[in-house]
Amino acid sequence: MPWKQRLYGIFAFDYNYYFMDSISIKILKELQKNARLSFAEMGRNVGLSAPAVAERVQKMEEQGIIEGYGVRINLEKAGFPIQAQITIKTATHDFKRFISKLDNFPEVFDCVKVTGEHCAFLKVAVKNNQHLEDLIDRLTEYGHPNTSIILSSYTQNPAIE
Known part of the structure; x- marks a missing residue:
């Protein structure tokens, strides 16, 4: 512009x-x-x-300050009672390949590229423990996932204060 x-x-x-x-x-x-x-x-x-x-x-x-409008979904009531944060560590070429295939992981509702030991943080929502295990198995094709179950969340969407 x-x-x-x-x-x-x-x-x-x-x-x-x-x-x-x-x-x-x-x-x-x-x-x-x-x-x-x-x-x-x-x-x-x-x-x-x-x-x-x-x-x-x-x-x-x-100006792009407001990028769009959305809806907040209660994941538990929508049938996805388990949320987890997964960090993934990949080789450079595998990370690019993983990002290009992100649509194959509908469980992922947030993915950010980060600096440090890991390449990305993923927030995921799944139906049950078996669903989470299956997701982790699928992620191993791209690198080494490390999973933490989210017990509670104390913040919502980022807000202007």
């Missing part, structure tokens, strides 16, 4: 950049609590009109 810049003395201003002020942060907090709120209700909560809220949300979407 080309930047439209105008120089005033030594300062450069990017007119494609959306400035996050306290009202925009309040809007993000409202969306994080309930993305289905109407712009009118959000406006009442943050002290703006519905059109002003809609304009700010649209600008944040255009």
